[in-house]
Amino acid sequence: MNKYFLSDEQLQVRDAVRRFAAERITPQARHIDESDTFPRALFDELAAQGWLGARVAPEFGGAGCDAVTACLILEEVSRASGSVGNSMNAHLSLVSTLIADHGSDAQKAHYLPALCSGRKLGAFGLTEPSGGSNAGDPKTRAVPDGEHYLITGSKAFITNAAVADVFLVTARSESGVSAFILDRGLPGFDIGPPDRKMGMHGSPTSMLYFDGVRVPRSRMLGAEGRGFKAFARALDLGRVNVAALIVGLAQAAYDAAASYVQQREQFGRPVAAFQGVQFPIADMATGLEAARLLTLNAARMFDAGMPIKLESSMAKHFAAEAALRICDTAIALHGGYGYLGDFAVERIYRDVKCYHMAEGTSQIQRIVIARELLGRYPM
Numbered sequence: 001m002n003k004y005f006l007s008d009e010q011l012q013v014r015d016a017v018r019r020f021a022a023e024r025i026t027p028q029a030r031h032i033d034e035s036d037t038f039p040r041a042l043f044d045e046l047a048a049q050g051w052l053g054a055r056v057a058p059e060f061g062g063a064g065c066d067a068v069t070a071c072l073i074l075e076e077v078s079r080a081s082g083s084v085g086n087s088m089n090a091h092l093s094l095v096s097t098l099i100a101d102h103g104s105d106a107q108k109a110h111y112l113p114a115l116c117s118g119r120k121l122g123a124f125g126l127t128e129p130s131g132g133s134n135a136g137d138p139k140t141r142a143v144p145d146g147e148h149y150l151i152t153g154s155k156a157f158i159t160n161a162a163v164a165d166v167f168l169v170t171a172r173s174e175s176g177v178s179a180f181i182l183d184r185g186l187p188g189f190d191i192g193p194p195d196r197k198m199g200m201h202g203s204p205t206s207m208l209y210f211d212g213v214r215v216p217r218s219r220m221l222g223a224e225g226r227g228f229k230a231f232a233r234a235l236d237l238g239r240v241n242v243a244a245l246i247v248g249l250a251q252a253a254y255d256a257a258a259s260y261v262q263q264r265e266q267f268g269r270p271v272a273a274f275q276g277v278q279f280p281i282a283d284m285a286t287g288l289e290a291a292r293l294l295t296l297n298a299a300r301m302f303d304a305g306m307p308i309k310l311e312s313s314m315a316k317h318f319a320a321e322a323a324l325r326i327c328d329t330a331i332a333l334h335g336g337y338g339y340l341g342d343f344a345v346e347r348i349y350r351d352v353k354c355y356h357m358a359e360g361t362s363q364i365q366r367i368v369i370a371r372e373l374l375g376r377y378p379m
Helices: 008-035 040-048 067-080 082-102 105-117 227-263 275-303 309-333 335-339 344-356 362-374
Strands: 122-125 141-145 148-159 166-173 176-183 189-191 205-216
Touching (some): 008 082, 082 105, 105 166, 122 148, 176 205, 176 227, 335 344
Antiparallel strands (some): 166 176
16 A cells, blocks of 8 residues: 555665565664674665665765655664664765765765765764754864864764764854865874763764864865855755654554554453553554654655755654654553563664754754744844
8 A cells, every 4th residue: 555655666665675674684683782783784785785875876876866765765774773774864864965965076976986885984973062952053163274174173972983984074164164074084083982872772973073183175065164054954854864763663663562462461362452552552653654744745845845944843853752652652562571671662762762862852843843933033
C-alpha cells in the first residue's frame, strides 16, 4: 500500500534500505550500543550501496536523491540503529550536502568523491561549549593571515569527531560568520576524547580544539561572512532529516511494543486484548503517523523549492515530543522487562532522548515556530 504517495523510485530505495537494515544493521545494533564502538565496516557497506552520498550529484559519486528519498533512507537506518542513523546523518545531511550545495568546483572535486565512497567521513562543527542555540554568534575566530586564516576556539558535541577525516566548521571572521573545511591532522587542530553519553553509543561525539589552525582561503566554503546565512536552508532541511531519524526510532519502539503485547499473556489471553493496552497502542500509532506525515510534507516542500523554516521546526519538534512518549509507553507496555537491556526498547529510549537537544531543542523549535507565525518582537 502506497499511502504516502511515493514514486516507484522512492519505494524501491526505501524497500532496498529496509532490507539492508534488517539484514546488516539490526543484528549488530545491540553490540554497537554495548561496545560503544563506531561500526566502520558497516559504513563501508552503506557507502557501497550509494547511500552515504544520497543527496550528492552522480558526477561526484552520489546518488542524486531528492529530499523525500533521503528522509526514507535515514528513517529506515535509524529504525535499525539510532547511532548508525545519527552518524550517517551528520556525514550525509550536513557535510556532504553543504559542500555539494555551496562548495567551489575545486572543493567539490576534491572532497565529494571521497565522502560519497566512504573513503573519508565527515563531521560538522557548529555548537560550542558556551551553547549551540546562538549559532550565529560563535566564539571561535578566524583571523586573516595572507592567503590563509588562523582559526582559534573550540566546538562541542561534534558527532563523528573521533572518526572523521573532513570537518566543516564555523567561525567569526572580519565580515561575519564564515565556514571552513578542515582536514584531520592540521597543526593546532586537536580532537578531544569521545564523550560518555546516555545513549547514541557507537556514534562518537567529542570536543574540537583550534589553536591558530592555519587554513588556506581556498578551504573557505562560500563567501566570507556568508557561511551561516548560506547554510540556513540546509539547516532547515537538516531538521527534517533529524525528524526522519526520530520517526525511525519511534517506529522501532512501536514495532517492539505491538509485537510484545500480542505475545505476552496474562489471565489466559494476550495482554493486547485488554483495553488498558489497546488505548496506548492506538495513541502511539497516531503520534507516529502524524510525525511521519509532517516530516514527508516538509521534505516535499523542500523538493518543490518552497521555504520550510516553519514546517521543518514543526516536524522536528512534534517528532521529538511524540517519539519520547512512544518510547516511554513502549517500555511501560513491556513491564519490568522494558527496563532491561535485553530488550531493544531500553536502548531506543536512550537514543531518542538525544533529539530533544540535537538540531535545536524543543524550546528553540517553539521559538522558531512562534516567530514564523507571529513575527519577531523587540527584546
